[in-house]
Amino acid sequence: MNERADRSGGAAPGGDRTHRVPVLVVGGSLVGLSTSVFLGRLGVRHTLVERHAGTSIHPRGRGNNVRTMEIFRVAGTEPDIRRAAATLADNHGILQTPTLVGDAGEWLFKQIDPGNGLARFSPSSWCLCSQNDLEPELLTHAVNLGGDLRFGTELLSFEADADGVTAVVKSRETGEHTTIRADYLVAADGPRSPVREQLGIGQSGPGDLFHNVSITFRSRRLADVVGDRRFIVCYLTDEDADGALLPVDNHENWVFHAPWHPEQGETVEDFTDERCAAHIRRAVGDPDLDVEITGKAPWHAAQRVARSYRSGRVLLAGDSAHEMSPTGAFGSNTGIQDAHNLAWKLAAVLEGWAGEALLDTYDAERRPVAEATSARAAHRSVEHSHPGFAPPPGMGGVGSGEGPRAGSGAGPGVGPGAGSGAGPGEGPGAGSGGGGRPGVAGGGAGGPGGPGGSGGPGRQGSQGRLGGPGGVPGGGLGGTGGQSGQSGQDGQAGTPGGPGGPGTPGGAPGGAPGGVPGGGRGAAPGAGGPAGGPQRGILNVALGYRYPQGAVVGADPATPVVPEGLDLTGAPGSRAPHLWVRRGEERLSTLDLYEDSLVLLSDAAQPTGWHEAATGVAAAMRVPLTSYRVGGTAGADLIPDDEETDWARAHGVTRGGAVLVRPDGFVAWRSPGPAPDPESMLRQVVGTVLART
Known part of the structure; x- marks a missing residue:
């Protein structure tokens, strides 16, 4: 083909x-x-x-996460991509069911971003575009x-x-x-x-994980069988005809991933049109379903x-x-x-x-991001029981790093956890899988985490647990996590948990609130994660990953590449915080500023010399370095859209400090407060970041 x-x-x-x-x-x-x-x-x-x-x-490779869409936004491609994806704009959930006929099934989640909590952290959102x-x-x-x-x-x-x-x-x-x-x-x-x-x-890693054949087909009646269930993917679990069903247009064009076992002597040629059609009918649960095979493509996961x-x-x-x-x-x-x-x-x-x-x-x-992310992806295949996937020995077992998260409930309605197992894993823990799917066995030690999560889009009765100790930007120790969230019912978002307690002062002056805010007050803008929902683990990978080493100054090399909580508070090596600001008559996200130059943010009301230092360094080093003075006072280049927004606190510094952001939107360095000689300091930092020294 x-x-x-x-x-x-x-x-x-x-x-x-x-x-x-x-x-x-x-x-x-x-x-x-x-x-x-x-x-x-x-x-x-x-x-x-x-x-x-x-x-x-x-139609493959469909899920574009929020960080990817932020990048496409800055590159000017996001509007066209969303127009191309409009057909599937209302598809959000992942459904698991034996068949689509006579089985209610169970939503692993029904909404990607229940309550629109992601808007606090990003100007963009997830996009399903094949x-x-x-x-x-x-x-x-x-x-x-x-x-x-x-x-x-x-x-x-x-x-x-x-x-x-x-x-x-x-x-x-x-x-x-x-x-x-x-x-x-x-x-x-x-x-x-x-x-x-x-x-x-x-290369390192386990190697091949499983093989599938991706079958594209046309069926005019399948939309009636699916009804109003607008899923991203539906895992059909009939033991004789399992597979994954994906809509292409929600009307008559579909994709079915069928397990393929070349290790047992199966060939692609064995997947005749007749065999594929029969498999799809059995999996869907309708022996008379019209199925016209339009294409087949073998693929493997590794x-x-x-x-x-x-x-x-x-x-x-x-x-x-x-x-x-x-x-x-x-x-x-x-x-x-x-x-x-x-x-x-x-x-x-x-x-x-x-x-x-x-x-x-x-x-x-x-490379460290790929190592952590690939491990997380493999464990999610265990969690979702992807067709044809037999987990290697030890995957998800004790000590694997796939520890249970405090904050996960008995079903898929879970909140951000307060400590998953050591390593790149995520919950739910042993026994928490729904609808007959085994939960991923945990066993890693719980790490520092956030507050109790809300019971996201789960079944009645799922409930977030009490949060553990919260983390603090700047390196301080966190305080006590928040209260447990209430259960979500009938696929609706649950009540957010309380805020984390205060943290001990760390590298950022004065300390910052500990933990991930579960909808309560007291955290700096950009700290923490959305209150519950299925993105709890994905968001840590998509937005929360860090560069402990590289073109950064002041990052802690011992920081996990994928931390347990979503903490976007301006730490070096992390994605810079998102704030809505005004530049003249234009309303934009701070993330929109980062593409073709280094950017220095400092306070418009503080005569600290950072703005003048940036001008001097840019000229002396012949480096594209743009300086913005932020605040609501005269002379500000950027004015926060919300007058209560404290840009400095959001970035983990005082009003006398400064933050240097790279062209890719990652924080290169920050100064918590004023410097005796800001131009000398900035020149040294820029030289280090750009490998000029």
Whole structure:
């Protein structure tokens, strides 16, 4: 089956046999196209080659998490992506049921963001947009930004030296060979990655987890069977015909993931149209269902991470760098965020305002994120019992890091927990799975956490438990967690738990409230997580991940890459807090400020010298460094939309302090208060962040 739309026509300029370009991107799927968009936004000239004739035509890779959508927002692509995703805009839940006929089933969750709690932390939200709809939007933006995109062109060979990469590519339409000389090569060429293989970069991890065949089909009657159950995915658990059903348009086009067992001698050819149709009818529970098979695509899930993301002038991104289970939609999101991290660093090095060693921080930052995220994704496959997945021995067992969360209830209605097991795991704990699915066995020690969660969109009777000790921005010890939340009923959000208690002063002056606010008062804006809901674990991965080491100053190297609580309070190495502000007549998120320069935030009312220091450092070091004075007073560049918002407290500093944010929206450094010589301090920090020292 050809899974790509033909876009090869006119891709390579006629007669072009040699080509010089700063960046060569190999691979034109989600990550490669995203890389092209991000480089184009930063003005970096590049060429992308993709061996297929066009973008994907198979509906897969659908879940785009909130951090990915924040990135697309800044890149100017979010409105077009949401228009492309409009058909499935009302699909939110995950349903588990033996069949769709005569079985009520159980919602693992019914709303992704019950109560719209995510709006406190982000200007964006989760988006269900299939790869076949998303890739054309990215392609259009990449071309409009001046990208040289050559579909139907495959990489034949490459040689890397100290100064760059020489690659030979071939047009699959004309057979013409072209030599491309690039300063850097970004390998976004998929899990089998010929580039990674040639470089001899090994991989770590369990390897293959399971195999499925993705079956696209048309059925006009299935919509009547589904009724008003607007799910993202429905896990059908008939023991003789299990699988996962996904809507394409909620009307007549659908996808079914059927388990495939090549280790038992099964071949893709065994999945005849007749067998697939019969399997779908049995799984749905309607022997007379009209089923017209329109396509089949085998795929496998694996857990592997490359041992290095960089080899000289070549850098890996996306599936070439990491593979992970699709449950939770972590794989493509992690890859797109790889590209975002890498793009600004390539731009900085190529434009001469950063040292070449800045590119080493790409591996230092992104590889630990992939390791933690891939482990989390595999455990979610256990939790959701993905069709065909038999967990490896020990996965989810005692000491695995898949510990129970204080705050999870007896069913899927759970709140943010107060301490999951050590490691990247998440709840629910042993025995908490609903509808006959076994819970993931816990056993790791509970870590510091937040308040009692609300009983999210769960069954009547599920209830958050008492929170544990809360964490504090700045390194202090937390106080007591909040009260338990009330149970959610009939899929509705429960009552939020109380706020965490006060924390001991840490690196940020005065200490900050401990714990994650469960809807109560007392926490700085951006601290904590939404009060309950199924995003409790996903949000920690999507928004809460940190860079303990890399292009940051002042981060604690012992900080977990994926912390237990969502704590977006301006700590170095974390995603900068989101605040609504006004710049003149324009209302925007602070996250909208971060793309093509370093940004320094300081207070408009405090004569601390930070603003003048930024101007001096930008000129002296020839670095793009934009300074904003924040506050409600005269001379402010940014005015908080809510007059009660304390921008400094939200970022973990005093009014005399300052916060330096990178072009990718991550905090590079912060000063809790004034400095005796702000320009000297800022010059030293910028030099360290940009590998200039």
